[in-house]
Amino acid sequence: MSLPHALLTALLEHPCSGSELASRFDRSIGYFWQSTHQQIYRELGRLEAAGWIESLAPEGGRGRKRAYRVLPAGRQELKRWVGESNDPKPLRNELMVRLRAEAVVGPTGIARDIERQMALHLAQLALYREIETRDFSRVDPTKADALRHLVLTAGIMTETLWVEFCRQALAVLAAPGD
Amino acid sequence: MSLPHALLTALLEHPCSGSELASRFDRSIGYFWQSTHQQIYRELGRLEAAGWIESLAPEGGRGRKRAYRVLPAGRQELKRWVGESNDPKPLRNELMVRLRAEAVVGPTGIARDIERQMALHLAQLALYREIETRDFSRVDPTKADALRHLVLTAGIMTETLWVEFCRQALAVLAAPGD
């Protein structure tokens, strides 16, 4: 359960409202943890109830922007959580299930979809490289910069992997069948 | 939602009972889609209600092994699903969230946990390589063999990636701070 701590991190980097969090999540932390605005609003309510963040705007209710800021207890909780040790969650990849199924009930037209997925991964890779050039070209980055760059690097490595995998998959599917 | 189709695939490869499915899932399809026995039993019930599988054993109830077999409608449904085109689901990786948090509230003792995770990934990689040697050394594999090997290859590539990433992360964390 990383969402609350992802929100704490984002709010520490820059206090803001729920909608701003939702859009900032599409970049940065969103590379590896996405969320819809409904989830974010609910979680902000919980974080406030737990005394980890506070709302800066009036309790106006619906429609009015409400900015949040992390309280010392929230910062402490985040630090505690970072120090925790959690096993990596096993992978879930639907394409792999489909390839196993293809081995049993194939051939189907799966190759066309793999080409499509390869294009998506290539596009994402191009986006990441663009962000890398724009945001991480400093000659003397701070440690925090280096860590954020590292996370982006993981995105680049992952997309590169799937592009290469799609290539191999297409080669297998195109080989003379039996 | 891949679980029902993963089960159909496994049952087509070899009809069996729920408990056998649960243990077979730890290997093969389980590399990229895991499931607990509770989920499997519930899903088997749904698949049977949908007319996609049938139970071969008596309706005895609790405690008695009940083997299942895929019906033609189930095979057809699986084939339909394989041909569908689904976008890759965005990644979720808690370690990345923690590294972003480390950039904000660090330093913490996260390096030690990354070493631990690297060891886990190395162990998984060794297991995959062992399976590869044991199960995919045929000189003239069928297309189905090649596809199953391909899925295992994705596991190997993924584990290799995370081992390399952990190495980079440790380098960043060990660098003189600022």
Place this chain on the structure above:
DNA sequence: CCGAACATGTAAGCCGTTACATGATTTA
């Protein structure tokens, strides 16, 4: 001042997990 876009919120449903329960089978 009216409509569109924005910001927040409510409700329902499904997947996946955890804890627990019960009947059957094996083994000492």
Place this chain on the structure above:
DNA sequence: TAAATCATGTAACGGCTTACATGTTCGG
């Protein structure tokens, strides 16, 4: 035959998604 294990099943809960609803701000 008693205990341990196996096989199946029930129940509850939390995270996440989807659809929908309500109020506010902004642009013409």
